[in-house]
Amino acid sequence: MFEIEAIPTLETNYVWMLTGSGQRAYIVDPGEAQPVLERLQQNQTELAGILITHHHWDHTDGLGEILAHTPVPVYGPSSVPEVSNPLEDGDSLVLDEITFTVMAVPGHTLDHIAYFAPAKTTQAPVLFCGDALFAGGCGRLFEGTPEQALHSLKKLTRLPAETQVYCAHEYTLANLRFARQVEPGNAALAQRLARDEQRLASTGTTLPTTMVEELATNPFLRCTQASVKSQMEAHCGGTLTSETEVFAALRRWKDVS
Numbered sequence: 138m139f140e141i142e143a144i145p146t147l148e149t150n151y152v153w154m155l156t157g158s159g160q161r162a163y164i165v166d167p168g169e170a171q172p173v174l175e176r177l178q179q180n181q182t183e184l185a186g187i188l189i190t191h192h193h194w195d196h197t198d199g200l201g202e203i204l205a206h207t208p209v210p211v212y213g214p215s216s217v218p219e220v221s222n223p224l225e226d227g228d229s230l231v232l233d234e235i236t237f238t239v240m241a242v243p244g245h246t247l248d249h250i251a252y253f254a255p256a257k258t259t260q261a262p263v264l265f266c267g268d269a270l271f272a273g274g275c276g277r278l279f280e281g282t283p284e285q286a287l288h289s290l291k292k293l294t295r296l297p298a299e300t301q302v303y304c305a306h307e308y309t310l311a312n313l314r315f316a317r318q319v320e321p322g323n324a325a326l327a328q329r330l331a332r333d334e335q336r337l338a339s340t341g342t343t344l345p346t347t348m349v350e351e352l353a354t355n356p357f358l359r360c361t362q363a364s365v366k367s368q369m370e371a372h373c374g375g376t377l378t379s380e381t382e383v384f385a386a387l388r389r390w391k392d393v394s
Contacts, residue, residue, distance in 0.1 A: 139235055141263065141303065143342055146172050149306045150195055151344065153265060154182075157233045161185040165252070165265045166305050168195040170202035186232060189213025189220060190267025191249040196305065214248035224250060242269040242293065244286025245276030253296060262300040264348075266293065271304045272333075272346040273312030275357040277392060283385035287360070294358055298349035309333050309343035312355075315394050319356040319387065320364050326354040360384045 144152040146169040153165040162182040215223035226241035237252040268276035360383040
């Protein structure tokens with residue numbers, strides 16, 4: 138059974154570390170090397186591989202130093218020079234006793250992928266989604282279109298409701314406060330914000346979240362809800378005729394909030 142722990146890096150990033158039998162560890166999106174190397178030493182674990190979700194520097198800058206210290210396979214999109222094992226949508230990735238399905242989720246970047254594993258070698262289904270989906274939000278669209286991003290998010294929402302979502306940044310409270318502007322009447326959202334404020338203060342993280350919780354409180358996954366659509370039309374001062382238009386308007390509002 139794999140154990141998953143967070144390694145905080147930079148200002149808001151998380152490197153996720155999966156440790157399985159034999160103290161073999163895999164890490165996800167190392168934007169910084171030193172915290173990872175220190176945690177490996179503290180835990181007396183052997184680094185066995187690295188997973189990358191997309192090419193942004195805060196997910197890849199630690200690769201060179203880590204690989205110089207411990208050469209291991211690097212899995213991810215071919216756009217990342219250090220990737221030795223390129224992956225595409227639908228690929229299976231077997232890491233010791235855990236098998237991930239690779240999902241293409243363009244939007245934040247065009248090369249973005251996510252890693253999903255069902256509840257076999259973990260206590261619940263798990264998703265490592267980088268910046269495609271955040272707790273209470275989603276990544277800014279640097280390269281993709283609103284249509285692409287919305288399609289990617291819809292793919293993720295079809296995963297099991299109990300899926301544990303491990304995103305790459307601690308943006309939760311800011312996202313939920315924005316979400317409250319979009320859906321001020323959402324009781325589940327108000328309860329979640331209060332809970333996650335306490336959770337962050339006591340444990341230092343609000344993650345992981347779950348897919349069912351995101352569906353109930355994340356406005357970017359709720360663009361078909363009348364409460365979100367009407368609020369966005371009021372914000373824009375006009376009629377929005379499609380889910381994509383609602384999503385695009387929501388993303389623009391968040392970008393300047």
